[in-house]
Amino acid sequence: MTRTVAIVAMVAGALAVVSAQGQRQVSLLVTNGIVVTMDGGGRVISPGSVAIDGTDIVAVDTADAIRQQFRGRDTIDAAGQVVMPGLVNTHTHAPMVLYRGLADDLALMDWLNNYMFPAEAKTVSPEFVRAGTRLAALEMIESGTTTFADMYYFEEEIAKETKAAGLRGVLGETVIQFPVADAKTPADALARAETFIKAYQHDPLITPAVAPHAIYTNDGPTLKAARELSKKYNVPTLIHVAETQSEAMTARERGAASVVAYLDGLGFLGPGVVAAHAVWVNDADIAILKSRGVGVSHNPESNMKLASGVAPVRAYLAADVAIGLGTDGAASNNDLDMFEAMRMASMLQKVASSDPTAVSAKTALRMATIGGARALGMERQIGSLERGKHADLIVVSMSAARQTPMYDPISHLVYVTRGDDVRTTIVNGKVLMRNRKVTTLDAAAVLKDANMWAEKVRAAVAR
Numbered sequence: 264m265t266r267t268v269a270i271v272a273m274v275a276g277a278l279a280v281v282s283a284q285g286q287r288q289v290s291l292l293v294t295n296g297i298v299v300t301m302d303g304g305g306r307v308i309s310p311g312s313v314a315i316d317g318t319d320i321v322a323v324d325t326a327d328a329i330r331q332q333f334r335g336r337d338t339i340d341a342a343g344q345v346v347m348p349g350l351v352n353t354h355t356h357a358p359m360v361l362y363r364g365l366a367d368d369l370a371l372m373d374w375l376n377n378y379m380f381p382a383e384a385k386t387v388s389p390e391f392v393r394a395g396t397r398l399a400a401l402e403m404i405e406s407g408t409t410t411f412a413d414m415y416y417f418e419e420e421i422a423k424e425t426k427a428a429g430l431r432g433v434l435g436e437t438v439i440q441f442p443v444a445d446a447k448t449p450a451d452a453l454a455r456a457e458t459f460i461k462a463y464q465h466d467p468l469i470t471p472a473v474a475p476h477a478i479y480t481n482d483g484p485t486l487k488a489a490r491e492l493s494k495k496y497n498v499p500t501l502i503h504v505a506e507t508q509s510e511a512m513t514a515r516e517r518g519a520a521s522v523v524a525y526l527d528g529l530g531f532l533g534p535g536v537v538a539a540h541a542v543w544v545n546d547a548d549i550a551i552l553k554s555r556g557v558g559v560s561h562n563p564e565s566n567m568k569l570a571s572g573v574a575p576v577r578a579y580l581a582a583d584v585a586i587g588l589g590t591d592g593a594a595s596n597n598d599l600d601m602f603e604a605m606r607m608a609s610m611l612q613k614v615a616s617s618d619p620t621a622v623s624a625k626t627a628l629r630m631a632t633i634g635g636a637r638a639l640g641m642e643r644q645i646g647s648l649e650r651g652k653h654a655d656l657i658v659v660s661m662s663a664a665r666q667t668p669m670y671d672p673i674s675h676l677v678y679v680t681r682g683d684d685v686r687t688t689i690v691n692g693k694v695l696m697r698n699r700k701v702t703t704l705d706a707a708a709v710l711k712d713a714n715m716w717a718e719k720v721r722a723a724v725a726r
C-alpha cells in the first residue's frame with residue numbers, strides 16, 4: 264500500500280517535471296496556418312502557429328517551435344488557411360445596417376437630408392439601435408472584423424450589444440446641432456456622452472468616444488465643447504471631415520481656407536481625433552493632419568457610391584499620416600465587408616492615378632489591420648500578430664475555386680477573398696465564430712428581428 268502510493272507520487276512528479284521543462288499550458292493554440300503577422304518586418308510564417316493565453320498572444324512562431332513550447336487547452340487547426348490579425352473597421356454607423364438598400368443612387372446631401380435624417384427621426388430608438396447592432400455584429404464577426412469605430416445615437420446601447428457579441432469597439436456618441444432621437448440639444452448629447460464615457464472608461468472591449476458629426480451639422484462652440492469633453496477623459500474624437508466638396512463652403516463661410524484649417528483654427532485637431540473620409544484636402548491640410556497626429560479613415564466604397572470623390576490616399580501614405588480603412592454605414596456601401604473595402608481602396612487609387620502600382624495589396628492589407636489600429640491610436644494593443652498584443656485574429660479559408668491556385672497569400676487576401684471566406688474569428692482570446700458558427704449571437708433570431716424592424720422602417724418612409 265505504502266509502496267503503491269510512493270510509486271504513484273513518483274510518476275506524478277516525473278510528469279510534472281516533463282511538463283514544466285517542455286511545455287507551458289495556454290488557453291488556445293491556432294496551429295499549422297499560413298501566419299500573416301502584419302508585424303514591422305511583414306513576416307509570413309508557414310506553417311506557423313499562434314499561442315494565446317487568456318486575452319493575449321503569448322507567442323507567434325513556426326508550427327514546430329510552438330508545438331515544442333506550448334500545450335493548448337483548446338486547439339484550432341488552420342492547416343492550409345491564413346491566420347491573420349482581425350480587420351479594423353475605422354468608420355461605421357453599425358445600426359444603419361437596418362437601412363441597407365433603403366435609398367440608393369443619391370448624392371450625400373440629398374441622401375442625408377431627404378432620406379436618412381427623416382428615416383432616423385421616425386425609427387431610431389434604443390431597441391432599434393440594439394437590433395441593428397446585433398445584425399452589424401453578426402455581419403462583422405462573419406466577415407472577419409474584430410474592431411470597429413462607430414458613431415451613432417444611443418451609443419451606450421450599442422456598447423451593450425458590442426460587448427455581448429464579444430467585439431472590440433471604439434464607440435462615439437453623436438453630437439449634432441439639431442434635435443435627434445437621443446438628444447434635444449447638443450448640450451443633451453454632450454451630457455449623454457459624458458455619462459457613457461464614465462460607464463465604459465475602463466472596459467476591456469469598449470473604448471468610449473465623442474463623435475461631433477461634422478462641421479456642417481455643428482457650430483464652432485459645439486465642436487469645441489465636444490473636443491474638450493474628449494480631452495477631459497482622454498478618449499477619442501470621431502468626426503466626418505471634408506467628405507464632400509460642399510463642406511469646404513461651410514468652412515469658407517466661417518472664414519477658413521478649408522475644413523481642416525477651420526478645425527485647426529478651433530484648436531480641435533490633435534492625437535485621438537479620427538477624421539472620417541478626408542477626401543477634399545490639399546497638401547497644407549495633409550501636413551496639418553500629420554503634424555497634429557490625427558488619424559484618417561478612408562472609406563472607398565461609400566465615397567464611390569455617393570460620388571463624394573477620391574481621397575488622396577497616396578499623399579497620406581507618403582506623408583506617413585496614420586490611415587486606416589472603413590466601410591461607413593451599410594446604408595451607403597451597402598455592407599460591412601472589409602475585404603471588399605481593401606480591394607476597392609486599391610483599385611480606386613489605381614484608376615484615379617492611372618498607376619497600377621498605387622496602393623499595392625500589401626499596402627491595402629496594412630491599412631485594414633495595423634494601419635487602422637494606428638489611426639485609432641490602438642497600435643500597441645491590436646492590428647498585428649505579435650507577442651503581448653490582444654488576441655484578435657481570424658482564420659481565412661483559401662480553398663475556394665476563385666482562390667485556387669495560390670502563389671501569394673497577400674495578393675489573395677486583397678484581390679479575391681471575400682468576407683464569407685473567414686472561418687474563425689477570435690477577439691480578446693475568445694472564439695466568436697468557429698467554422699462559420701457564431702457562438703455569441705443567435706443568428707436566426709438576429710435576422711428575424713432585423714426583418715421585423717425593416718417593416719417599421721418601410722412604414723416610416725412610405726409617402
Ligand SMILES: [Zn+2]
Nearest residue numbers: 503539591592
Ligand atoms: Zn459616416
